[in-house]
Amino acid sequence: MLARVLEFFNIGVIILLANKNAPTKYIYYTLSLTVFSVLFFIVAIFVKGSALLLSLFITILAFVVATFLAVKAIKSPFMDIDIPEGSRCLVCSSFIKKVEGVTALHVENRFLFFDSEEHLRRFLQNFEEYVKIRRLNLVVDDIKGAYKLDNEKWKSLDVSRIIETQTNNLKSLE
Numbered sequence: 268m269l270a271r272v273l274e275f276f277n278i279g280v281i282i283l284l285a286n287k288n289a290p291t292k293y294i295y296y297t298l299s300l301t302v303f304s305v306l307f308f309i310v311a312i313f314v315k316g317s318a319l320l321l322s323l324f325i326t327i328l329a330f331v332v333a334t335f336l337a338v339k340a341i342k343s344p345f346m347d348i349d350i351p352e353g354s355r356c357l358v359c360s361s362f363i364k365k366v367e368g369v370t371a372l373h374v375e376n377r378f379l380f381f382d383s384e385e386h387l388r389r390f391l392q393n394f395e396e397y398v399k400i401r402r403l404n405l406v407v408d409d410i411k412g413a414y415k416l417d418n419e420k421w422k423s424l425d426v427s428r429i430i431e432t433q434t435n436n437l438k439s440l441e
């Protein structure tokens with residue numbers, strides 16, 4: 268019974284990882300482990316005896332590994348961000364390629380791209396202005412995070428201070 272609960276938990280982890288945009292290898296590992304523990308359980312039902320105990324052990328192991336992977340995947344700032352063809356920097360309009368130093372701003376359910384960290388910061392510092400110029404349907408609250416391509420990985424950029432300043436500016440205008 269406990270084993271079945273743990274398997275449901277593993278399936279939950281898979282869904283969570285998929286939602287969090289986690290690297291597919293984590294999802295793949297958790298999925299393989301879950302499938303393996305379920306298959307082993309089915310075999311164990313027929314074999315009975317110590318096989319059932321071993322099945323429980325494998326399920327618990329799968330649960331521990333899945334939890335570990337979930338924590339790792341969520342904590343890791345690494346995400347896979349797809350740069351759509353023809354994306355341009357919102358500040359200088361240059362075409363965005365997947366090269367070192369390119370930055371992405373996560374807003375609501377999409378990404379905005381910039382050819383450099385400097386342009387991302389400039390965009391944030393003059394947020395209202397750029398939103399108007401680029402006719403974006405955006406508010407400061409939509410910003411979920413910022414990322415920079417560093418060593419072929421998307422690393423989290425701390426832009427909280429700029430966003431805070433923007434929010435305070437807006438409040439003072441009201």
Ligand SMILES: [Zn+2]
Nearest residue numbers: 356359382386
């Ligand atoms: Zn630019």
